[in-house]
Amino acid sequence: PFLLAQLQPGDYVGFTFFIGSMAMLASTVFFFVQMTRVEGKWKDSLLVSALITGIAAAHYFYMRSFWAENQTSPTEFRYIDWILTVPLMCVEFYLILKPYGAKQSLMWRMIFWSVWMLVTGYLGETVFRSQSAIWGAISTVGYAFIAYDVWFGGARKLANSSADPNLQNAMRILGWFIFVGWAIYPIGYMAIEGGLLSGVLPVKAMDLIYNIGDAVNKIGFGLVIYSLAISSNQKLQ
Amino acid sequence: PFLLAQLQPGDYVGFTFFIGSMAMLASTVFFFVQMTRVEGKWKDSLLVSALITGIAAAHYFYMRSFWAENQTSPTEFRYIDWILTVPLMCVEFYLILKPYGAKQSLMWRMIFWSVWMLVTGYLGETVFRSQSAIWGAISTVGYAFIAYDVWFGGARKLANSSADPNLQNAMRILGWFIFVGWAIYPIGYMAIEGGLLSGVLPVKAMDLIYNIGDAVNKIGFGLVIYSLAISSNQKLQ
Ligand SMILES: CC1=C(/C=C/C(C)=C/C=C/C(C)=C/C=O)C(C)(C)CCC1
Ligand SMILES: CC1=C(/C=C/C(C)=C/C=C/C(C)=C/C=O)C(C)(C)CCC1
Numbered sequence: 001p002f003l004l005a006q007l008q009p010g011d012y013v014g015f016t017f018f019i020g021s022m023a024m025l026a027s028t029v030f031f032f033v034q035m036t037r038v039e040g041k042w043k044d045s046l047l048v049s050a051l052i053t054g055i056a057a058a059h060y061f062y063m064r065s066f067w068a069e070n071q072t073s074p075t076e077f078r079y080i081d082w083i084l085t086v087p088l089m090c091v092e093f094y095l096i097l098k099p100y101g102a103k104q105s106l107m108w109r110m111i112f113w114s115v116w117m118l119v120t121g122y123l124g125e126t127v128f129r130s131q132s133a134i135w136g137a138i139s140t141v142g143y144a145f146i147a148y149d150v151w152f153g154g155a156r157k158l159a160n161s162s163a164d165p166n167l168q169n170a171m172r173i174l175g176w177f178i179f180v181g182w183a184i185y186p187i188g189y190m191a192i193e194g195g196l197l198s199g200v201l202p203v204k205a206m207d208l209i210y211n212i213g214d215a216v217n218k219i220g221f222g223l224v225i226y227s228l229a230i231s232s233n234q235k236l237q
Numbered sequence: 238p239f240l241l242a243q244l245q246p247g248d249y250v251g252f253t254f255f256i257g258s259m260a261m262l263a264s265t266v267f268f269f270v271q272m273t274r275v276e277g278k279w280k281d282s283l284l285v286s287a288l289i290t291g292i293a294a295a296h297y298f299y300m301r302s303f304w305a306e307n308q309t310s311p312t313e314f315r316y317i318d319w320i321l322t323v324p325l326m327c328v329e330f331y332l333i334l335k336p337y338g339a340k341q342s343l344m345w346r347m348i349f350w351s352v353w354m355l356v357t358g359y360l361g362e363t364v365f366r367s368q369s370a371i372w373g374a375i376s377t378v379g380y381a382f383i384a385y386d387v388w389f390g391g392a393r394k395l396a397n398s399s400a401d402p403n404l405q406n407a408m409r410i411l412g413w414f415i416f417v418g419w420a421i422y423p424i425g426y427m428a429i430e431g432g433l434l435s436g437v438l439p440v441k442a443m444d445l446i447y448n449i450g451d452a453v454n455k456i457g458f459g460l461v462i463y464s465l466a467i468s469s470n471q472k473l474q
Pocket of ligand 1: 086118
């Protein structure tokens with residue numbers, strides 16, 4: 001029946017759900033295929049990139065159908081996606097730093113803060129909406145720890161001591177993804193009713209920003225790691 | 238329910254939706270398999286060819302169901318497809334010219350103009366329909382820059398300086414794809430209500446032309462690159 005639900009001209013949110021779902025799927029295929037071609041030490045990273053965009057693709061197909069039928073997109077789907085994909089992005093940092101001595105503790109630390117960030121953010125956005133400011137602040141602590149790790153903390157220090165300019169460059173770009181790309185999510189949070197930016201950004205605008213941001217954050221993130229894998233004259237097979 | 242919607246004899250648009258979807262799918266399988274057999278430097282190009290026809294296949298399956306149910310095909314689906322596949326075709330130019338010194342800036346320049354062309358074209362076709370002529374002209378600027386690049390600009394110059402007759406031949410054919418094959422889309426645009434060719438071409442005729450044109454432009458484009466990859470006695474594995 002969802003095929004009867006027609007995309008209306010100017011329904012940019014519906015549009016970006018369609019484009020996003022297909023872009024995520026195509027990227028997943030891309031990362032899977034390239035995984036078979038890069039040097040062994042990069043295969044895990046590309047596999048995880050494929051899982052991240054693959055999970056997102058499945059969610060986007062679901063969300064796009066939901067949108068086509070109901071012209072709305074429940075927040076829960078976003079958090080369902082994030083709780084799986086954001087920790088996997090943290091795993092990516094561990095994987096690219098492992099050849100330079102990253103310990104599993106770095107991975108668990110980042111995963112912990114990402115789960116902290118998402119669980120408390122979800123509580124503030126839905127269950128305890130009237131105290132959303134406090135929960136948002138608690139959530140931001142997790143975001144800040146992750147950003148700190150990548151910009152100045154353990155993760156960055158490993159990259160700096162690696163003496164590999166490609167790795168350092170990738171870490172710098174990924175740092176910007178976290179600082180700028182990820183910032184759209186707390187901004188969207190502040191745009192909810194009762195939030196600091198409430199009324200400034202209409203809810204539909206946020207869905208549009210999320211759809212574009214998700215594609216950049218997930219596909220772009222994977223492409224940075226792919227570039228790293230094929231840099232320094234590492235030949236593809 | 239869409240299986241209950243039957244193709245009528247003489248429903249050429251419905252016909253070509255079915256044929257197109259299967260042709261795109263078969264080509265995708267072909268490009269994926271041949272990708273594993275061509276020399277390393279061509280693998281990326283064949284992978285991208287497979288992604289282009291694969292994305293189109295997914296969209297064609299969707300559009301054919303939509304057509305079977307509703308006897309119409311919203312413009313939005315075409316643009317959703319183009320916004321992903323046309324930039325990927327621009328990536329193809331970069332990939333085949335990379336062994337001859339193409340820089341990433343060539344790729345980003347072409348992607349930029351393709352997105353420019355499609356976004357402004359969409360706005361003129363739907364949201365600002367009453368000013369479709371102006372938006373069409375703005376869109377054509379992007380088309381012209383891409384065509385110029387391939388016929389006379391940076392892309393062509395790299396091919397000329399490559400001293401590889403196979404590459405030069407492929408570039409010439411791809412140039413014709415852009416000049417003639419792609420020209421059906423702006424012609425279709427002019428056939429919309431209020432356009433320069435309005436009334437000359439009925440809307441159903443345009444769907445038919447798009448369906449045939451898409452197959453030629455996407456599968457043909459990929460086949461040109463495949464021929465290039467197996468030319469000059471490069472042995473398949
Ligand atoms: C700081 C903060 C948040 C951060 C969310 C983030 C940073 C989500 C990242 C999602 C990603 C990277 C998705 C990938 O596509 C919340 C939970 C909105 C709640 C308010 C405070
Ligand atoms: C110039 C121009 C256009 C060009 C569209 C093109 C060139 C689309 C190409 C699509 C392809 C190559 C699809 C592949 O199968 C628009 C947007 C209709 C708007 C009017 C002006």
